[in-house]
Amino acid sequence: MSLLLTFLASLFLGTPAHAQVPVIRIDGSSTVFPITEAMAEEYQTMKRGKVRVTVGISGTGGGFKKFCRGETDVQNASRPIQAGEIQKCQEKGIRFLELPIAYDATAIVVSPKNTWLKAITTEELKKMWEPAAQGKILLWSDVNPAWPKEKLKLFGAGADSGTFDYFTEAVVGKAKSSRGDYTASEDDNTLVTGVANDINSIGYMPLAYAEENISKLRIVPVIGGPKSPKKNEAVIPARSTVESGEYFPLSRPVFIYVNEKSLAKAEIVEFTNFFLQKCPTIVPEVKYVPLPAAAYRIGQEHVKIKKVGTVFGGHTEIGVKIEDLMKRESAR
Structure with a gap:
């Protein structure tokens, strides 16, 4: 973008032309993409161009490769993180929050x-x-x-x-x-x-x-x-x-994973909480099944205290019901 276009954009979006716009980097599951894309659009509208959100589609496995190298802030996942991926994250010093967001x-x-x-x-x-x-x-x-x-x-x-x-x-x-x-x-x-x-x-x-x-x-x-x-x-x-x-x-449940280090940035905390607050309305709009309201409150509490780790032990489980997932999240 030329300097003139950058300046004009700053006038319309309310961002100073000289400011470095923070970027929230997201990648991963194509399944979760419609939810996160909708969240990103609403969040960027709310911020009037003061934060940019990029959402890629590398698949859950491809996304975790980037996430565990520290290349992304948020990972879309249509299954829990696996043992090998946990190990890769540990090798790079990446600790993460696991946040269930919907059922698919x-x-x-x-x-x-x-x-x-x-x-x-x-x-x-x-x-x-x-x-x-x-x-x-x-x-x-x-x-x-x-x-x-x-x-x-x-x-x-x-x-x-x-x-x-x-x-x-x-x-x-x-x-x-x-x-x-x-x-x-x-x-x-x-x-x-x-x-x-x-x-x-x-x-x-x-x-x-x-x-x-x-x-x-x-x-x-x-x-x-x-x-x-x-x-x-x-x-x-x-x-x-x-x-x-x-x-x-x-x-099955679907998730976002958030890099704990990224939560040092105010915009990541704000976006994650915005995401959880909006799930009850946006998730059904994009034709997924929302979790009970209590699940999103638990998620926000986990963001507040930076509760890291997974309740799935590094493997996928078949037929996990919503009430079972809620019990696990409440017990963490």
Whole structure:
């Protein structure tokens, strides 16, 4: 930007032309991105250009690489921080606050032209996606003989995505354990386009992206099996079924992580508290499930006292209900 443009911007935004505008650096999950993007826009509007917020999309895994090197202030994460990432942070002297901000569901989606798939079981999903399926499960009928003898085209999250980690652990039984011959992307809009344009496709993506593109996609109910509260009933992902724990095992908490050192900056403290204060209104606006108000109050208290660490022990847990998460946060 030229000096003239900088000066003109300062007049309109209320920032002195000579001032260095503080920058809050955020990266990580594409799943959490819509929430944080909305928060960043509202916060910057409130600050009238006196603080700039940048929000990248490197995926949860890619974001943690930057966060644990101290390159970002805030990390968007669609799963808890893992043991290896905790170690990397420790090696660089990075201590962090773990702040749950919402619940998300992973939606199974097909083209609206697909008329045969009324529901799908977690066993059928495993048969599609496990590593042993590569080169063998090639047709819809290979999964279920009642389905067409048509080529099965798979779309899903890339390996740096927290959605990939969670989906593979919830469905296959081990994080990052997946067949490799599918169309993978950290950009959920790429997945939307791929599934929408092919009648023989199936994919998984955050519920918010599926709902945003409901005219292009059809969301498939999931039968969660014996560990599900609904046993053998098909359950559609929605706010009510996520809150009740009925959409099992594909619902989960999502987070922001804040570098403790960054909290030495007033704008980071202000933005983090702003984020937690706005969650009850913004989270549902962008089609995620908000936590109870008490959860955000606990988060603000943790920011105040700089409560560092994680309640997940360095691994992902499947089927953690909102009330269980609340108990853990209250006990910290």
